[in-house]
Amino acid sequence: MRSVWGGLAIVAVSAGLLGCSGGNDEDLAQWMARQRASAQPKVTPIQPPTAYQPQAYEGGDTLAPFSEEKLVRVLRSDAASGAVSRLIESEMRRRREPLEDYPLDAIAMVGLLDKGGRRVALVRVNGLLYQVAAGNYLGQNYGRVTAISDNQITLREIVQDAAGEWIERTATLQLPEGTGK
Numbered sequence: 001m002r003s004v005w006g007g008l009a010i011v012a013v014s015a016g017l018l019g020c021s022g023g024n025d026e027d028l029a030q031w032m033a034r035q036r037a038s039a040q041p042k043v044t045p046i047q048p049p050t051a052y053q054p055q056a057y058e059g060g061d062t063l064a065p066f067s068e069e070k071l072v073r074v075l076r077s078d079a080a081s082g083a084v085s086r087l088i089e090s091e092m093r094r095r096r097e098p099l100e101d102y103p104l105d106a107i108a109m110v111g112l113l114d115k116g117g118r119r120v121a122l123v124r125v126n127g128l129l130y131q132v133a134a135g136n137y138l139g140q141n142y143g144r145v146t147a148i149s150d151n152q153i154t155l156r157e158i159v160q161d162a163a164g165e166w167i168e169r170t171a172t173l174q175l176p177e178g179t180g181k
Contacts, residue, residue: 087158087166088142097137099123099130104139109153109173121148123173143171151175 063070072092099107102125111122113131121132132138132153136145143155153173161167 087168091142091158099125099132099136099138100140100142102126102139104141104143104155104157104171104173107138107173109175111175112148112150119148121145121153121173123153138173139171141171 063073106125108124109121110124110129113120113122118133123130123132123138132145132148134145134148137143138145138153138155139157141157141159143157145153146156147154152175155171155173157169157171158166159169
């Protein structure tokens with residue numbers, strides 16, 4: 001009985017394999033050919049590149065955003081509108097001195113002179129020596145020299161506080177240790 005069932009199993013498997021391996025692949029080939037013919041790629045054409053058109057720079061006549069001149073113009077316009085305090089009004093009208101172009105920390109006191117009973121301090125800026133007397137201006141905050149002692153220069157500066165109000169403050173330039181009298 002075993003051989004009968006084994007033979008039937010062999011016949012059933014053979015019939016199944018013959019059914020799957022049918023030699024009629026022409027239908028499949030025709031369907032694939034139709035699909036290839038109907039499937040057209042949809043490619044949008046690329047726009048040609050635009051030619052570069054150089055533009056002339058027109059900002060040459062305007063002020064640089066961080067220039068000192070811009071600050072001066074703003075302060076002058078504020079002065080015209082009455083927004084600037086009396087402290088800064090006189091500073092805006094006077095001619096600036098050369099040592100006002102440098103920050104105070106770039107200026108170093110290096111010595112003292114006595115010129116006809118008048119005390120004059122020597123300061124160094126960018127390797128050059130300058131004579132400074134009381135009344136001269138130093139630094140970028142409208143610093144006016146108020147006193148010169150044996151070891152320091154005392155200045156009155158005008159700065160804006162956190163609220164934007166102009167206030168006076170005292171600053172000093174010290175003569176380094178070992179270089180004084």
